Amino acid sequence: MTKDNKTTTPPPKKPATGAVGGAAPRKKLTLNTTAFQKKLSSLSVNNILDDEPDYEKMPSLAKTKRNREKQNKKFKPNLTSSQKIVREVDIPVKISVQELASRMSEKTGDVVKALMKSGVMATANQYIDGDTAELIVTELGHTPKREEAISLKDEIANHQKTSNSNIKARPPIVTVMGHVDHGKTSLLDALRNTNVTARESGGITQHIGAYQIQHNKNPITFLDTPGHAAFSNIRSRGANLTDVVVLVVAANDSVKPQTIEAISHAKAAGVPIVLAINKMDLPDVDPNIVRNDLLSHEVVVESYSGEVLETEISAVKKTNLDKLLDNILLQIEILDLNVEHNKLAEAIVVESKIETGKGSVATVIVKNGTLKEGDHFTCGSAFGRVRALLDEAGKRVKAAPPGMPVEVLGFDSVPQAGDVMYVMPNEETAKDITEKVKEQKKLENTASVTKSSLEEMMANVSKGEVKKLPIIVKADVQGSLEAIVASLEKVGNDEVQINVIHNAIGAINESDVSLANSAQGVVIGFNIRAIPQARTIAKRDKVDIRYYSIIYELIDDMKKMLSGLLTPDTKEEIIGHAEVRDTFSSSKFGTIAGCFVTNGYVSNSAKIRLVREGKIIHEGEVGTLKRFKDDVKEVRENYECGISFKDYSDILVKDEIEFYITKEVQKEL
Template sequence: GLFTGHLELREDALEALGLAVLVVAADDSVMPQTIESINHAKAANVPIIVAINKIDKPTANPQKVRTELLQHEVFVESMGGEVLDVEVSAKNHTNLDKLLEAILLQAEILDLKANSNRTAEGTVVEAELDRGRGAVATILVQKGTLTPGQIIVAGDQWGRVRALVNDKGEHVKSAGPSTPVEVLGLSGTPAAGDKFAVVENESRAREISEYRQRLAREKMVARQSGSRGSLEQMMSQLHASGMKEFPLVIKGDVQGSIEAIAGALEKLGTDEVRARVVHSGAGGITESDISLAEASNAAIIGFNVRANKQARDAAERAGIEIRYYNIIYDLVDDVKAAMSGLLSPERRETFLGNAEILEVFNITKVGKVAGCRVTEGKVERGVGVRLVRDNVVIHEGKLKTLKRFKDEVSEVQAGQECGMAFENYEDIRAGDTIECFRVEHITRTL
């Protein structure tokens, strides 16, 4: 299905899927990403099933959603159209069986069948760099059956399938048509929407991968040289058009969000100024990103990721500011404001300190408590905290407890050990970092 969070499933991927499930929140109705998803589905000429989610909320208004969908030419059955709609609550599992029934019914009418007795083909839904597991791609098998040990090419990356993991985190022996699985063993992260296919041997896989990487590089060089040209051309273009460039280095947690950010920033350009993404990639911010930003005079943006210690030190030496975001709209608004030279005073985070989790203890009636050492700065109670795993933000919230020995304390300084537990969050592991920050209002600069 096509979920509003995954806009990067492009038309070609959608055509292969044959059916799109549009998830719309009943309490805030049709959002910009919903409209984009509708346009993708229409461009691919794929039938839509509307899942109106969050109907358990008191502010839910499913009828408003149906009426707003009319403006985008999505006519549900109750409004005299042919689009199936189901009111669901993912939280309470309400009507999820009816949604599955609607999907099966639509698939039967459209005669959507696939051959499972052939080599596997499909689409990459998402990809990320994971600690300990390397490059992990979430794929949807569309034809054939994929098994561990097979060699696949996904976009411009290749690899031998080390393991297949289903949505419950279980390792599976095979994945047939319409099965989404995580694939371990790729050489790098492919882009969301890329096709994948099984190939006969490693040399063939390497050959295809290298050819596609070369094509991508050539395209990038052409785009860069096309946008810059020679020094004289650049000067004459600047004088003639008054066009200014706003260079950016973007690092994100997953490939899909990076594509969405780059796409949103491209649309910001005016006749006078436009954003230029010098480099983008999945994973934490490294020293090489800092040196690239320094060389190209770019601002560094981290979306749900953090810079490692060396990168932070290098950024401080070079006087480069790294800005962190977890909401795409905030990021786009900030870049837009910076491009127009109007950065308004707004909420801003001040980094207080980092603590490394040495060990995790299970305590009855309390839950999981992390035994930590404060590695830099200090940790305070009552301020914001984040759990960071391999420079990627896993959770953001508040501390339930902060203890030194057996006493609750208000703050713990660098070099000291303490016990911490998050409110309503238990997935903590030894080796993770807890980042502590304070939110304040100051005038921003980029």
Template sequence: MSEVTVEQLAKVVGIPSEQLLGQLAEAGIQAKGPDDKISDDEKSKLLNHLRQSHGKKATISASAPSKVTLRRKTVSELRQPGATRRNPLNRATSTPSKTVSVEVRKKRTYVKRSAVAGADATQQEAEAARLALEEQSKQQAVAEAEVEARKAAEAKKREEEQAEVRKVEEEARLKAEEEARRQAEEASEAARQAEEARVKKEQETKQQEAARGKKGNKESKGKEQKDSKSGSSRYGRKELHVSKEGRGRRKKKPSRRRGTPAVDTEHGFQKPTTPVVHEVKIPESISVAELAQQMSVKAAEVIKVLMKMGMMVTINQPLDRDTSTLIVEEMGHTPVVQRDEDVEADLLSTEDAAQAEGEQIARPPVVTIMGHVDHGKTSLLDYIRTSKVADGEAGGITQHIGAYHVDTAKGTISFLDTPGHAAFTAMRARGAKVTDIVILVVAADDGVMPQTREAIQHARAAGVPLIVAVNKIDKPEANPDRVIQELAQEEVIPEDWGGDTMFVQVSAKSGEGIDDLLDAILLQSEVLELTAVAEGPAVGSIVESSLDKGRGPVATVLVRSGLLNKGDIIVSGKEYGRVRAMFDENGKSVKSAGPSIPVVVLGLSGTPDAGDDVRAVADERRAREIASLRVDKHRDNRFAAQKATKLDEMFSKMGQGDVQNLNIIVKADVQGSVEALRESLLKISTDEVKVAIVAAGVGGISESDANLAVTSNAIIFGFNVRADAGARRIVEEQGLDMRYYGIIYEVIDDVKKAISGMLSPEIREEIIGLAEVRDVFRNSKIGAIAGCMVTEGAVRRNSPIRVLRDNVVIYEGALESLRRFKDDVPEVKAGTECGVGVRNYNDVQAGDQIEVFERTEIARIVE
């Protein structure tokens, strides 16, 4: 029995103590103050009184519970022994044993007899429900059994098929082993016969030498006897004479050297009975010599295999990873893909450690403005930063990515303005990769366009939130509701419709809704909780790069984290250098730039590719080393890729037949335009004419570019750049085709026209007349003359004809003669009779039809 005070019970119930004391008094419970205690029976009595006062039946009693549940838990441990496995090298490895804890829980319920008696009324219902549940379980079990049986049949069928395949493979393997064994036996028999022949020849040689030795001994003996009689010696003095035994021993030595050796002097190395299989580590690019060294073979063997595959290589030539893998597998070894040792990571480890230790602080959001061409993206940004950039754009469209940061009353925002034309898809994709928020500008009078859909896809691929700015709402023909409906079809749902995309109606001309747009941007950035390290080495991205004649390589850098200072050593892609000067978007010199701030940087060794990372490193030596590694890797990969594609190009040319090439050299003012031009021009290629970009780069057209155009017979395109004096001289002397452009779609249109001129014209046939043969007149001098009635069109003498019999072409040729009565006529029209002589064909019969047609050439146009 637990007791509580009146004050505690009042707090639990949530009423004042005075009100609870009044209710206790009405229920007949003695309680005078808040500190008086109340038992469980008194609580039940109070509850019954309150239920009766509200017109309900008092069913609550303080009786003992109808059932009691007892629980018990025991914990024990089971020890599972370790398993023994075999690795691919057939070596046994054992896993350690494991200890598993087993917990057993038991529960027992004791029910009061009165409760059991009260439950008899519902026992029949429970029994019926149980029977229904069992019936349903049986049906489900039958269905599951059928599914399992079907799966087992399918698995059995697959196993039978696999067994059949294995059987065929085993038969092929046994056949190959039998053939190899037979060849080995033949080789062994040939070697045995050769050894027998050699031994026989050596025995014959030995016998001949023995015979010559015996003859020599006889002659020597006779000479010695003669010398002894005369008392002289051939050595001059008798005491230096050598005995016969000594001479005999000296004569035996050459015999032993020329004969079969008495002991086996063969070397101890034995050729392995099974081939040695090496695990060859294959990086992204590897030379032929290195690959041969890893396989423990000579480089000539590798070159021989490559020549069989149609590739002529040298010992120092790099191979790409796919080609190296094929070579290793062809020579019976195991290729292992090896990632290149990340030397850059080691060199940049100090800077990364400094970045990781820095303190994270809030940073401004990076906002990318996307949308279709001429929907007002740049004009909207101009109003925000109070400038007039759009007025100076060629053709009224943005050709480059512009980076700006704007200090508003509500915070700093960095903007990236991407072009909207279809040719700048790649540039827009780069803008989406470095951004935090995407603003999709849609004109209220134009609606959703192709580049609008592409911008939505880029934003989704980058995984960044989207804010829709419905522009040009001040125009009379504006219809924002139609824009919302069209965007909803692209699964861009506004918040008013239950979606997650903010829609803001703005006007770039009057400024209406600009404040609401800035509020939406800052609100979204607060939700994202954007942070970055404000101190330490800077890390950023190249937004755009160009080559300025007076300042050299110029790069627009968007700092992602850290602090970029004037004088820092930076490395970007294959380029490096010291920051000699930094400028903001207005051309004002700055000394440092923090996170999310775009700046123009001078001092790099070249123009890096747009999208490359920028890192500040400790010293120039480290930057030079990183750039050199990247240059070598890029060169090896390019050479390897070119070599790998030569064989594919050869087969493709064999299949395509005669294909014309349109060679082009592209020079532009910034790297982004070069990339956009290259991708756009390569897409124009057809099956008959291939567009080939011979060279592409940033900067003016130089004399070397003109010489390359002469060598490759290429057209030079200059996009916002001009040729120098040397290049102009070569162009005039050689008669090269060099064109200047300022708008990209003019380049695309001209290339399409050039390709259309190179395409072979389309030949179309048009039936101009049909004549029916009524009778045939034969003449020994003239041949067969068909008397015809022109039923359709007109029959012309100089037009090609076809002879049809039962609507099947039996002859195609030309007319020999066309007469009307006795006169030769050039043309006979419908409804008129005529005589027709077919050239080199006399099998014309009555009932045949003569079809007259014309061929016309139609110039093909590239769409």
């Protein structure tokens, strides 16, 4: 029984029964140790891990991290750590670069770089317009949303709404223009039956006057503009004040520089001209000389089958003044001068100043509604309450209907000519609108990233939006002026041309700069300079003034400017060829062609043509360009390389690959 039990006992329990130690267990332990040592000495670390299934492998930290990322991608495929969050970005009319970056959750530096790529230089604290901001938001991968902000103009219109409608025609507003001493003020003096001329030193107008007369029970408002500066300044601020221009030309002097200047201003404003040929009381004068001289400036009078009404007058003798007024009323019959009389008033500042005992005062002409004493108003950066209204004779009036010129007392500061005066329901609203205007001007002044008018004009021409380059030419003598204008008119082609909108003798003045600002043109000075006031306005309005002393340099510069505005031609240049000697398949790149560069060089940025048996079977772009296993930009002649195509894999041995680039070649006039 005992022997049978011992023989049937399993071997693992045998060493346990002889724990103190027997010969058999000690011998077995020695054999296992020796075998393990032999095995260990003949194996590497990798073999041990591969061949020993008894040892459990522990994954490294890197592998654990990779496994977790795979699990994240499996369960959340659209939320990777590197994926960009697309935001809907609200864009106002103007916004600082820093604020725009904050709304996109982008780095300010990245926004500045994007602006630089777009040709806009701006710092973090500078403002950009809404259109530029929208482009940057789109470029950085976000969705722009323009804020539907109510403009100041709309807000003012809402405050001025009235339910009591009373639409009637207003008197026409007429500007008298012409050369110095041709009789502008004498004409107004004759029309008003007052002696303004006698009170003005040297017979030259010292300030803008605004007067109203009656003709056949029809009121007509006249402006007398010194040097036409006010006319242009008012128009450059967007105020359309004048309905008709009366062009005064002396019969004994005919067309002079300021006459041409007046014509240029009237045409640029789109205002009809009524011609007054003055000084017909002088002996041996021929009005047809005036008519003929005006033909060269595209002013064709009615007697020459044109559209310009003309009248031969004498301001001194008061001859044919009624006929002149008839022509003015006849001219305005085609104009729509109906306005609302009962609404809160809207007026335009013609002149402003500070007077002792009155404070800040302004001469205004009412365009809409009726201006009354006690009205609260906003006017540009100024506001106030109408303390008094004075007519042209200095008499106090209670109200001023549309078309009437009055002097207004009650401004808190001096407004600018051309500012629009809006009557508001109360003082609080007037102050609120004024503060918004000031804030808007502050933003515009801060936003120094605004391009100059010349740069904008060039950009527009390059887009095909503008076909002519407006030029104003001023010279020292008539001979040089005529030569320059004649040469400039020959420069250009069907795509782009120079348009000389005004030319005259003398220094560059404020009127020239204002006209250039309105037309988005360039001022050229030949052997002359701009007066200080003109330079100040040019700097403020960013008007380009260029000086020359040699005619051919001036013409060459204008040719270069126009050449830069022409749409460039596209020229193709073949840079190299490669022969396909073998092809390989890649799961990542598709078909890879093993090539030998036969001539020139090949580039990863070039365009390609695949030629098979003399026929072009594919045109496209390079996918990858490799030299051995390295990505390269170029491979030169007599070297081998690997090439894959973008979105194309039908490449065969003995195919030829042609590499070419396209260049923009600037046209020249």
